[in-house]
Amino acid sequence: MGDFTVNEILTNWEHLFKLDPAKEISDEDLDAICESGTDAVVVGGTDDVTLDGVLDLLSRIRRHSVPCVLEISNMASITPGFDFYFIPMVMNSTEKKWMMDLQHQAIKEYRDSMNWDEILMEGYCILNENAKAFKETKCEMPDDEDVVAYAYMAEHIFRLPVFYMEYSGTYGQPELVKDVKKQLDNTKLIYGGGIKSDSQAREMKEQADTIVVGNLIYSDINKALKTVNAVKDMN
Numbered sequence: 001m002g003d004f005t006v007n008e009i010l011t012n013w014e015h016l017f018k019l020d021p022a023k024e025i026s027d028e029d030l031d032a033i034c035e036s037g038t039d040a041v042v043v044g045g046t047d048d049v050t051l052d053g054v055l056d057l058l059s060r061i062r063r064h065s066v067p068c069v070l071e072i073s074n075m076a077s078i079t080p081g082f083d084f085y086f087i088p089m090v091m092n093s094t095e096k097k098w099m100m101d102l103q104h105q106a107i108k109e110y111r112d113s114m115n116w117d118e119i120l121m122e123g124y125c126i127l128n129e130n131a132k133a134f135k136e137t138k139c140e141m142p143d144d145e146d147v148v149a150y151a152y153m154a155e156h157i158f159r160l161p162v163f164y165m166e167y168s169g170t171y172g173q174p175e176l177v178k179d180v181k182k183q184l185d186n187t188k189l190i191y192g193g194g195i196k197s198d199s200q201a202r203e204m205k206e207q208a209d210t211i212v213v214g215n216l217i218y219s220d221i222n223k224a225l226k227t228v229n230a231v232k233d234m235n
């Protein structure tokens with residue numbers, strides 16, 4: 001992406017679409033997503049994320065000029081060719097593996113080819129107990145005070161560029177997103193989960209720096225597309 005690092009670019013990103021490599025999407029819908037005016041298209045999922053699935057989406061998104069991000073789910077599906085790479089660290093996991101050990105393994109394997117202008121570490125807090133990612137990463141459900149403290153740690157202890165409130169599949173609490181945002185000066189706040197309408201997109205964007213729309217792409221593409229302008233028109 002030219003002369004800009006991912007941190008500089010993220011400052012201006014308000015809306016992201018997230019495509020799941022394990023799900024089918026027609027060319028027509030994918031083209032509409034890429035041309036929607038969203039700030040970037042993220043490829044990421046939890047189950048059945050394969051290199052073939054990732055490469056298929058990459059080659060199709062690449063027909064468009066929209067920035068393209070791989071959110072790394074597993075080592076087997078890492079590939080060059082994306083503009084940026086997001087690497088989650090799951091802060092409310094009960095297993096160190098998901099916060100540090102997988103990243104440690106990845107560094108050992110890929111250090112020589114890692115370009116830190118393209119890589120962004122995300123402090124993830126998974127807040128939907130029924131989400132596959134919550135179960136897979138053995139998360140513990142934090143209460144509101146815990147979430148605020150994780151955000152504080154992301155900013156002051158780990159100095160992470162991003163804190164991601166991940167409600168994947170369910171709509172979160174705008175009040176809690178607001179409280180978390182108050183903790184953060186330098187760390188950007190991404191909200192993702194359960195956005196099903198333009199008004200929900202706006203409501204969460206009022207609190208967070210960036211919102212992510214995922215499942216709605218597959219359940220109601222027209223409503224998903226409307227979330228872009230809902231957010232952009234707030235400026």
Ligand code: 1GP
Pocket residue numbers: 018166167168169170191192193194195212213214215216
């Ligand atoms: C998932 O945060 C994203 O990682 C978006 O969530 O799929 O529920 O929109 P939804």
